[in-house]
Amino acid sequence: MALTDAQQQELAEAKAARAETRRPTVPALEALLFEPIPLLDHGFIRVIDYMGDDSAVVQAARVSYGRGTRAVTEDRGLIRYLMRHWHSTPFEMCEIKFHVKLPIFVARQWIRHRMANVNEYSARYSIMDREFYIPAPEQLAAQSSSNRQGRGEVLEGDEAARVLHLLRQDAGTAYDHYAEMLNEDEAGAPLDPARQGLARELARMNLTLNTYTQWYWKIDLHNLMHFLRLRADAHAQYEIRVYAEAMLKVLEAWVPAVAEAFRDYRLGAVTLSAQMLEITRRLLAGEAVEQAGSGLSKREWRELMTVLGREG
Amino acid sequence: MALTDAQQQELAEAKAARAETRRPTVPALEALLFEPIPLLDHGFIRVIDYMGDDSAVVQAARVSYGRGTRAVTEDRGLIRYLMRHWHSTPFEMCEIKFHVKLPIFVARQWIRHRMANVNEYSARYSIMDREFYIPAPEQLAAQSSSNRQGRGEVLEGDEAARVLHLLRQDAGTAYDHYAEMLNEDEAGAPLDPARQGLARELARMNLTLNTYTQWYWKIDLHNLMHFLRLRADAHAQYEIRVYAEAMLKVLEAWVPAVAEAFRDYRLGAVTLSAQMLEITRRLLAGEAVEQAGSGLSKREWRELMTVLGREG
Amino acid sequence: MALTDAQQQELAEAKAARAETRRPTVPALEALLFEPIPLLDHGFIRVIDYMGDDSAVVQAARVSYGRGTRAVTEDRGLIRYLMRHWHSTPFEMCEIKFHVKLPIFVARQWIRHRMANVNEYSARYSIMDREFYIPAPEQLAAQSSSNRQGRGEVLEGDEAARVLHLLRQDAGTAYDHYAEMLNEDEAGAPLDPARQGLARELARMNLTLNTYTQWYWKIDLHNLMHFLRLRADAHAQYEIRVYAEAMLKVLEAWVPAVAEAFRDYRLGAVTLSAQMLEITRRLLAGEAVEQAGSGLSKREWRELMTVLGREG
C-alpha cells in the first residue's frame, strides 16, 4: 500500500495543520485523520474529513421532537430509541469523507450504493498505477457447492499455485501492454518518440478488473450504516468486507454511542418473518414443531433453527 | 425572531466552545457559526456545522483527474473550469448544515428540493409556537396580470389594511383554538383539568399556513447551489428568496472562489436556445432580424431582446 | 370526494380508451385504473398508470443472477427469496403512478419520502378548492398519556362537539377570507371590480392545514413498499394510514406474489435485537429470565414479551 509522493506530502501537511474551531470535534477521530489503514495487499481507507458526532444526532432529534423529548433525559438512551424504531433522519445529520484505494471489481460492487458522493481517479485523464490485487493464499477459495455466491474450501497445492501464477501473469501482461499502447511509462514519459500512443480513454480497456483504483467517498451516517449492514455481513464478499470492517472501527471512534446501538439493533439483530415468529411462539409454549407442516421451506427452517440456537 | 431559552443556552455554549482540529477550517465562516441571521418577521437561518472549503473541491477534482490536472496550476482557475463545464461531483465534497425558522407555506416549497437532509420540528410530538408570518406592507402585492405566478403592484389603503387585519386575526384565532383543543398552553401546561385535550397530531390541522416551523437542513455544496440558482432568482417567491439570498452571503464567507464562479457561470449566466443562438449570430453578422419570421414566439423574442440588451 | 368536472371528463375518456400493447399488462389493475377510491371525507387515491408486474421482478432478478437462478424454478419462490434477503433492485423495476387528494398536514408527512416523483397542485398559480378535512367523531382522539405521538381515548360529549365546531368554523372563516383577499371566487371570477386582489402566492398563507390539496405521485415498487411499511403500520397517524392501507389493496391487485411476500417478510415480521435474541434463546432453553438482569429496559422487555406472545 502506497500513497503517491504528492499524497504523502499532502498527508504530512494535513497532519501537521492545527486550527481552532467551534464545530463539534471528536478527539478519537482526529487521531485517525488522514492516516491510511492498510487493507488487502495494496488498498487502504483513510478518513479525510467529518461533520458531527453523537451529540449532533441527539440535537437533531430534539429539534424534531421538541419538548416531546424532555422525557428521554439521556443521550445514549435517545440514540438507542432512534435506532430501535428505525428513525433515519437524525443520523443523516452526520457526514464523513474517506479516501479509499480498492480493486476495480470491488469498486463495481461498492458504487451500487447510490446515496453517497464519489470522486474517482479518472483513467480518461490519467495513467493508472501498476498495482493489482492478488489474493492471499488463504483467500483462494473454491466455489461453494451450496451457495451460488459463496466460497467453499480453500484451494491447495498445484491448483492454488496455478491460480496465483495466472492472476499475476495476466494482470502484469495486460498492464505492460496498456503502457505500450499509451506509449508512456507510469510517470507519463513517452516511450517511443516515433509513435503517437493510443488515447488513455481507450487503452484503459486492456486492464484487468483487479487493478487498483481510488476515490473520495462521502456519505452520511445513516447511509454509512446501511452500507456497513450489507457489507460487514458474513455473506458479503471478503474483498469488500475488509473495507466495511475497517470502517466499523472508524465508526466506533467517531460516534461510539451510535456504533453501540448499531451493533445491538442492526448487526446483531435478526428479523423473523410472520411464519417464523408464529413457530417461535409455539416452541416457547412448549409445543413440538417439525419442519414438515411448519409452513417453512427446509432452507428457512434451517435458518430459523440456527437463529434460535437449536441446531443439531 | 427568537430562539427558545434552551436554544439560547445551547447557542451560548456552542459559541464559547473551542476545540483544536486538523480538518479544513474557514475562519470567516467560524465567525458566523450558530448566530441567527434574522429574516422576515420571525424567521432566521443560522449555520450549525460545515465540512470542507474551496480547497476540498480542488482536492477532489485532483483525485479524479490525477496527474491530468497538473496543467491547471491554480485553484481558482480549476474551480472556474469545473463550474463552467458542469462538473458536479467535486462540489459534492463540501457539506453545510443550517438551522432554519420559516413559515409553513415556505417550508412546503423548500422541501421539494429532495437532495438534502431534514429534521423538522414535529407537531405530532410537540406544541407549535404562537408565531405567524405577516408580510411587511411593501410586500403586500396584487396578483400580476401578466404572470400567473408573479406579483404585481403593491396594495394600498383600505385593501392593504384589510388584508393585514385578516391575516393577523385568522392566524391568531386559529392558534387560540388550537391551544383550546389541545387543552394546553404554549408551554404545555393543562388549561382545564376537566378536559382531556385533543391529540396534538390532530389539533395541528387547525393552524394556518403562515405559522412558523423550524428545521435542521443539511446539504452538499453542489445541491445548495442548485437550490440557490432557483430560489435566489428574481422569479422565486419573495418569502423564500430572502432565505436564499442570506445563504448566498454565507456561501461567500465559506467558499469564496466557488461563490465567485457560481455568480459568473450560473446566477449571471443566460442560456440561449438553438433558435436564439442562430438569431444572435445573424444579428452579429449585421442582419436585420424581426420577431415575425424569426421562429421565436413573441414572448421568447422579448426575452431574447432583454437578454441582449436591445429593449425598446 | 369529488373530481373537478374537467377531471371527471378526463376520467371518462381514459376509462373508455382501449389500446393494444405488447407491454406486461395486469388485468386486475386495469380494472382499477383511473377510478377514485374514496378516503377520509373528501380524499381519494386513484391509479393513473403502472409499469411491470410480478414477472418483471423475476425477469430483472434473472438478469442479475443469470444462469445462477436456474435452481429456483418457480417465480413465487424467487420473489420470496429476494424479499427475505433484502434484495431491492429487482423491485425497483416496477413503477406506479397515483393521483392523490389529501389534507395538507398529511401531505407534509408524506412528502418526507424523498424517493418518489411529485407534481402538486400549485396555490401560487391556482385557487384552492373550499374543502377541508373534518375528522369523523370516532377519530377525535385525546393525546395519549403513554405515547408522545399517539392517540388515547376518543373525546366525547361537549368536548368533542366543541372541537368539531372549531375545526369547521376556523377552516371556513380562513377560506372565506382567502377568497376575499384574492378578490376571486372559487372559479376565479372577480368579486369586487374596485379592488385588485392579493397575489395568490400570498393569500394562500391564510388557509388552514386541513385544507385539501392534490398531487400526482409516482414511485417504484421497492420504495412504495418502504412507504407502506412505515405508513400502514399501527404507529402511523390514522389520517395517512388510511391512504397506505388503500395502496396495500392496490398492491395486491397489481403484484400479488410480491404483496404476499411483503406481508410475510415485512408487515408481519419482527426484528429482535442482539439482546432480545439472546433472551429468546434462553427462554427456549427453559431458563427463567426476568426483566431485572436481562439487559433490557422495562419498555424493551414489554415489547419483547408482546412479540413473543407472553404478556400477562
Place this chain on the structure above:
Amino acid sequence: MALTDAQQQELAEAKAARAETRRPTVPALEALLFEPIPLLDHGFIRVIDYMGDDSAVVQAARVSYGRGTRAVTEDRGLIRYLMRHWHSTPFEMCEIKFHVKLPIFVARQWIRHRMANVNEYSARYSIMDREFYIPAPEQLAAQSSSNRQGRGEVLEGDEAARVLHLLRQDAGTAYDHYAEMLNEDEAGAPLDPARQGLARELARMNLTLNTYTQWYWKIDLHNLMHFLRLRADAHAQYEIRVYAEAMLKVLEAWVPAVAEAFRDYRLGAVTLSAQMLEITRRLLAGEAVEQAGSGLSKREWRELMTVLGREG
C-alpha cells in the same frame, strides 16, 4: 451482437404477446419494443417497457398549475415552456426501461448517473460470456495533445495493427485463464473433474475491462434527458456516445414533442457566462472587443467566438 437462446425465446414471446390496456400507449414505441438495436461490436440497447407519453407530461403540469394553465391551450407549447423554464417534475412522470449490453469500462462511466434503477448481470453468481469490445480501426485514436480527455488523430499502420493485436490477445488470454480458474466452460460444464475451481466472485477479477456485461436500466424522462445531455455530447467518449445517440432516437419515437424541445433548449442551446453575455452585448452594439482586456481567458474567448460563429 447476440442475445442468449433464452433471451431470444423471451423476445419472441414478448413480441408475439398482445394485451388490451387503458394506459397511454405509443404505437411508434411499441414498434421498437424488445428488438435489440446493435451498437459497437457486440453491444445493444432494447426497450423493455415504458410508462407515459407526451400527454402524461402535460397532464402532470396541468395538475400542478391547475386552472393556471388554461391560457396555454396547446400541448406542444406547454412542453416547450416547461423545458425552457427548467421545470423538471412533469418530465419525471414518464419512465422507460432498457436492456443494455455494454463493455465494462463503459458501464463504469454510465453507473455514475445515480438517479436510475439498475439490475446488472452478476459475475458472482454466473459465468461471463466470452465477448470483448475491440474498437473499429477508425476509432483507434491517439491521445489528444490539446485536450486531456479527448482523442486526436486516428492511429495508422503498424501502430494500429499492434494495438488491435494486443487488445484481442490479452482479452482472450485473460478469459481463457478465467475459465481455467473456474474449471468451467462458458456453459458451466466442469473442465477437469480432479479440480475444484476457483469461486466465481474471485475468478472474475482476471477479466479485462472491455469484457461485455449487461443490465436492465430504468430511468424517468427527466433524468434520461440529463444523461443524454452529457453523454450525447461531442465531449463524451465515443463508446458511450453511441448508446446515448441510439437512445435519442428512442426518445423521438416515444415523446416526439419532448424530444423536439430537448433538442432546441438543451442539446442545441448554449450557456453564456455573465462576462460572455456582457461581451456579446458590446459586440452587438458595434464595439470592437479584443480578448486582451475582455476579462475572458484565451480559452474562454475561443469558446465564445466559436459559439457566436466568429472564428477565424
